[in-house]
Structures are given as structure tokens and as C-alpha cells.
Amino acid sequence: MANDGVKDPVNTGRRRFLTATTAVVGAVGVGFAAVPFIKSWNPSARAKLAGAPVTADISALQEGQRLIMEWRGQPIWVVKRSKAILAALPLLDSRLRDPMSKNLDQQPDYVLKANPELRSIKPEISVLVGLCTHLGCAPEMAAEIKPEPYDPEWKGGYFCPCHKSRFDMAGRVFQGVPAPTNLVVPPHHYADDNTIIIGVDPQGGA
Missing domain, CATH: 1.20.5 (Single alpha-helices involved in coiled-coils or other helix-helix interfaces)
Structure with missing residues (x-):
């Protein structure tokens, strides 16, 4: 063609x-x-719920302030304690159910190495799961050292209005309240002086 x-x-x-x-x-x-x-x-929502680590900057945290985070669907309290609060903690031992944190299920071993009464890696920083160990209610923080209706000798701590359980500023439970054990300390470590990571033990931690 x-x-x-x-x-x-x-x-x-x-x-x-x-x-x-x-x-x-x-x-x-x-x-x-x-x-x-x-x-x-x-990380998906499922991964976070399963325990993906949570990181926070605590550089702006002031004495008496609380930072609330979420890990595994639980509220995590990061509180900066004052020197007065730290000095008062040992004075409460005789009023507490487990002052030396002998119930090892309530915190990792490494938070007890320096001082069992403080239950923390850094003395001034407390890290707790914010759920009452009685029925899982959310206690209120009353961090000031002053008389309270539920305790005239209050040295600061947490009060659960649901069933009247009380904990000190280290999360240690008082005697004679419904809560059976201290508040739980979650696994955590510090990446640096201002950065906390919830959900991961420090290197070499138990």
C-alpha cells in the first residue's frame, strides 16, 4: 500500500x-x-494502647505542678515535689500500710534503689499511674502541707473522694482505707534532664 x-x-x-x-x-x-x-x-491507636512509649518535656514543670499523660489507656501523673514534701515523706512511715514498698508488683526495682520512701528515680519527680488501687477511681491531688477535713495532719498527697482512700506524695497508701496497695509506678526513664519516657525501663533497669 x-x-x-x-x-x-x-x-x-x-x-x-x-x-x-x-x-x-x-x-x-x-x-x-x-x-x-x-x-x-x-504507632497506631492499637499500638499505643498496647504500650507504645510516651515522651514528654518536663522542663517547664514547677514545684507542686502535675503533668497528666496517657499510657496504655491509663492516666500517668508526673509531679514535681517540693523540698518540704520530700522532707515530710519519711515522717509518714508509721501511718502507712507499705511504707518501704515491699509489694514489688507496684513499682519497678530501680525506683527503690536510691530511696524506697520516695519511689522515684529523681527525688523531686514522682511518676504514678493515677488510678486508685481499690476500684480504679481517679484520686484528687492535694499537694499542700496543711490540715484537711479527711486528715488534720495532712502532709500532701492524693485523696480518693469515692471511697476515702488516701495516699502520700509518693503514692504510698495509708492504713485503714479501702485501697489495699500503693499506687503503681509505671516503667519509665529519662532521655535527658528534661525529657521523660513512659513505658520503657532505663538501660540496665530491672
């Missing part, structure tokens, strides 16, 4: 257009396919 071997310029242009369009659509498709994969690199 007369046109054998001759390319129709219109068909060539159309072919290029289709080829380019196919390439663009293919690239867009790869982009959409990649979105769920990239998202999977971030």
Missing part, C-alpha cells in the same frame, strides 16, 4: 498523549497505594 511504512502524525501525537496520561495515572496510583504503607510507620 502507498502508506506502508509511513506514520500518521495525528496517530503519533495521540499515542504520545495516551502514553503520558498512562504514566501520570500510574504514578498517582502508586502515590495513593503508598499512603497506607507510610501511615503504618506511625
Whole structure:
């Protein structure tokens, strides 16, 4: 035929257009396919609930203040204690059910190495799971050393209004209240002086 071997310029242009369009659509498709994969690199809600670590900057935390975080669906309290509070803690031992934290299920070993009465890695920073060990209520923090209706010799601590359980500023439970054990200290460590990581033991920690 007369046109054998001759390319129709219109068909060539159309072919290029289709080829380019196919390439663009293919690239867009790869982009959409990649979105769920990239998202999977971030901790999912299930992973966080299962115990993914939680990090916080505590550089702005002042004495008597509490930072509330969430780990494994539980409230975590990070509190900066004053020197007066730290000095008062040993004075409460005779009023507490487990003053030396002998119930080892309530805290990691490494928080007791320096001082069992403080129950903390850093003396001034307390880290507790904010759930009463009686029925899981949320105690109120009353950090001031002053008489309270529920304790005229109050040295600061946590009071659960639901069933009247009381804990000191180290989370140690008082005698004669419904709560059977001290508040739980979660696994944690410090990445540096101002950064706390909840959910991971320090290197070499038990």
C-alpha cells in the first residue's frame, strides 16, 4: 500500500498523549497505594494502647505542678515535689500500710534503689499511674502541707473522694482505707534532664 511504512502524525501525537496520561495515572496510583504503607510507620491507636512509649518535656514543670499523660489507656501523673514534701515523706512511715514498698508488683526495682520512701528515680519527680488501687477511681491531688477535713495532719498527697482512700506524695497508701496497695509506678526513664519516657525501663533497669 502507498502508506506502508509511513506514520500518521495525528496517530503519533495521540499515542504520545495516551502514553503520558498512562504514566501520570500510574504514578498517582502508586502515590495513593503508598499512603497506607507510610501511615503504618506511625504507632497506631492499637499500638499505643498496647504500650507504645510516651515522651514528654518536663522542663517547664514547677514545684507542686502535675503533668497528666496517657499510657496504655491509663492516666500517668508526673509531679514535681517540693523540698518540704520530700522532707515530710519519711515522717509518714508509721501511718502507712507499705511504707518501704515491699509489694514489688507496684513499682519497678530501680525506683527503690536510691530511696524506697520516695519511689522515684529523681527525688523531686514522682511518676504514678493515677488510678486508685481499690476500684480504679481517679484520686484528687492535694499537694499542700496543711490540715484537711479527711486528715488534720495532712502532709500532701492524693485523696480518693469515692471511697476515702488516701495516699502520700509518693503514692504510698495509708492504713485503714479501702485501697489495699500503693499506687503503681509505671516503667519509665529519662532521655535527658528534661525529657521523660513512659513505658520503657532505663538501660540496665530491672
